[in-house]
Amino acid sequence: MYDVIIVGAGPAGLSAAIQCRKWDMNVLVIDEFPKAGGRLLGQLHQEPNGEWWNGIEETKQLTETASKLNTEIRLGISVHHVEKIDDGFLVHTNHGDFASVRLLIATGAAESAAPVPGWTLPGVMSIGAAQVMTNVHRVRVGEKGIVIGINVLSAAIAREMQLAGVDLHSMVLPAMNPVTKDHAHPKKVMDKLSRIAHLAPSAFLRFGGKVAKANIARKLATQFYPRNGMKMWGMPIHLRKAVTQINGTDHVESVTMFDVTADGKLKKGTEKRVEVDFVCIAGGLYPLTELAAVAGCPFHYSEELGGHIPVHNEEMKTPIDGLFVAGNITGIESAKVARAQGKVAGLSIAREKLKGIADLEYKVLQAMNDVRKTRNEASIQFHPGIEEGRTKMEDVFRESKKTETAL
Amino acid sequence: MDNITICRCEEVTLEDIKNTAKKYNCTAREIKLRTRAGMGYCGGRTCRPIVDTVMEHVTGEKPGDNIPLKVQPPVRPVSLSTLEGKENEK
Numbered sequence A: 001m002y003d004v005i006i007v008g009a010g011p012a013g014l015s016a017a018i019q020c021r022k023w024d025m026n027v028l029v030i031d032e033f034p035k036a037g038g039r040l041l042g043q044l045h046q047e048p049n050g051e052w053w054n055g056i057e058e059t060k061q062l063t064e065t066a067s068k069l070n071t072e073i074r075l076g077i078s079v080h081h082v083e084k085i086d087d088g089f090l091v092h093t094n095h096g097d098f099a100s101v102r103l104l105i106a107t108g109a110a111e112s113a114a115p116v117p118g119w120t121l122p123g124v125m126s127i128g129a130a131q132v133m134t135n136v137h138r139v140r141v142g143e144k145g146i147v148i149g150i151n152v153l154s155a156a157i158a159r160e161m162q163l164a165g166v167d168l169h170s171m172v173l174p175a176m177n178p179v180t181k182d183h184a185h186p187k188k189v190m191d192k193l194s195r196i197a198h199l200a201p202s203a204f205l206r207f208g209g210k211v212a213k214a215n216i217a218r219k220l221a222t223q224f225y226p227r228n229g230m231k232m233w234g235m236p237i238h239l240r241k242a243v244t245q246i247n248g249t250d251h252v253e254s255v256t257m258f259d260v261t262a263d264g265k266l267k268k269g270t271e272k273r274v275e276v277d278f279v280c281i282a283g284g285l286y287p288l289t290e291l292a293a294v295a296g297c298p299f300h301y302s303e304e305l306g307g308h309i310p311v312h313n314e315e316m317k318t319p320i321d322g323l324f325v326a327g328n329i330t331g332i333e334s335a336k337v338a339r340a341q342g343k344v345a346g347l348s349i350a351r352e353k354l355k356g357i358a359d360l361e362y363k364v365l366q367a368m369n370d371v372r373k374t375r376n377e378a379s380i381q382f383h384p385g386i387e388e389g390r391t392k393m394e395d396v397f398r399e400s401k402k403t404e405t406a407l
Numbered sequence B: 001m002d003n004i005t006i007c008r009c010e011e012v013t014l015e016d017i018k019n020t021a022k023k024y025n026c027t028a029r030e031i032k033l034r035t036r037a038g039m040g041y042c043g044g045r046t047c048r049p050i051v052d053t054v055m056e057h058v059t060g061e062k063p064g065d066n067i068p069l070k071v072q073p074p075v076r077p078v079s080l081s082t083l084e085g086k087e088n089e090k
């Protein structure tokens, strides 16, 4: 029986494991990917202060520290169910079952699709898949592509592909349909980008930030958005063009593109065909919570945090005894925040086992402060209003504890 | 636009979902069971957010705190022999 099993070897899971091992706990880390590091592995961007964030280097530091501490990490194993048992948890995997007293779920985030007719053709992929192919597997995704969906993540990954020498025609919106909704609405896309623009290093986002201060300016900026797009590192970003269809017989051959109004309506007679051999779709991220759900954890819906989130507090505890969560499963934020949250979770788990160690009490508080600090200084933010979302969650956790004692 | 695929594993289109909603005038859960949208090989990891969005669009049901269309184990595809092996271990 392990003291703790950690599902997910991303920045959150690994930094939690390191803390647990520092306090000499019996730890097992499980991840279904053949390499440790999670989504960190694909990341490469320049911070506003000019420094580069290189996910492979960051991963190396974490895995080296973990291995110095003799951390047991099993890769290429999928967890398909977790059960609460009397004295802990039973973790079901495709390589047998493992039992532990405590469980940390650090499974990160997954991508939402923004489907456009033709999105099932070979050659269409999510923007995250393009990131993994480019930066992790070092495979060229195609000869010439287009990115459908304009958000912080797709802008960052488009830049990564550009650095790797992949040819991108442009970034455009998906055409409006019942599923693409806000992703297809130029004003809403502009709104969202501009609220986080002060953080962004890129010229495009900074442009958004400048014009975006006043509501009226934002409206004008969408209305008078240049016909040929704004350029980011030489690549056009079109807030006023949308793809209605991806074409091809056995493989992507082209996309059909229209000009759109500031509300995302297609303009008749502007139809154009753009030849590409791959398409990246970017519909945003959502917390991957399936295991918390089957473990019976209560949930709270929070738009600010990115969707349905397992109820938890700042110490990364859920209302279920012994069940902890950390990283993007608690809300979509940058890798630095996930790593800082993992540290809190690890210390909080150690504290629960070792009980009454003053040093640990202090360390948990310090680590929680560090999360707040990292959040405030984050250079990448996926959702505006993250702070509000976090505060609300704290209340929801307190409420859940109250009802529990009342029962 | 209605011929757009929503659930890739089970090949369910937006049209299938809309028609089912109209014909049976039913809840999101019933639409899911009737069309199998989100119940395929990937366990809904690819389409869950869009299935939720479509369901909200056609039924008008707003997202509450509970995860719509409950998550069921196994959350990853596993072979029957794996599941069976487990039963023996217990």
Ligand SMILES: Cc1cc2nc3c(=O)[nH]c(=O)nc-3n(C[C@H](O)[C@H](O)[C@H](O)COP(=O)(O)OP(=O)(O)OC[C@H]3O[C@@H](n4cnc5c(N)ncnc54)[C@H](O)[C@@H]3O)c2cc1C
Pocket: A007, A008, A009, A010, A011, A012, A013, A030, A031, A032, A033, A037, A038, A039, A040, A042, A043, A044, A045, A077, A078, A079, A080, A106, A107, A108, A109, A110, A111, A127, A128, A129, A131, A153, A156, A285, A288, A291, A326, A327, A328, A329, A333, A334, A335, A336, A338, A339, A380, B076
């Ligand atoms: C496509 C994509 C691109 C991103 N790009 C950036 C970026 O450029 N910059 C940035 O700051 N943030 C980015 N993010 C956000 C990213 O989620 C965080 O940066 C950070 O990696 C979150 O850390 P984590 O430890 O919570 O989760 P992750 O790093 O996602 O790690 C979770 C791990 O859990 C494993 N796992 C999940 N389910 C199971 C299971 N059932 N069984 C076994 N293992 C499982 C996964 O294989 C994964 O390795 C991106 C996210 C995604 C999805």
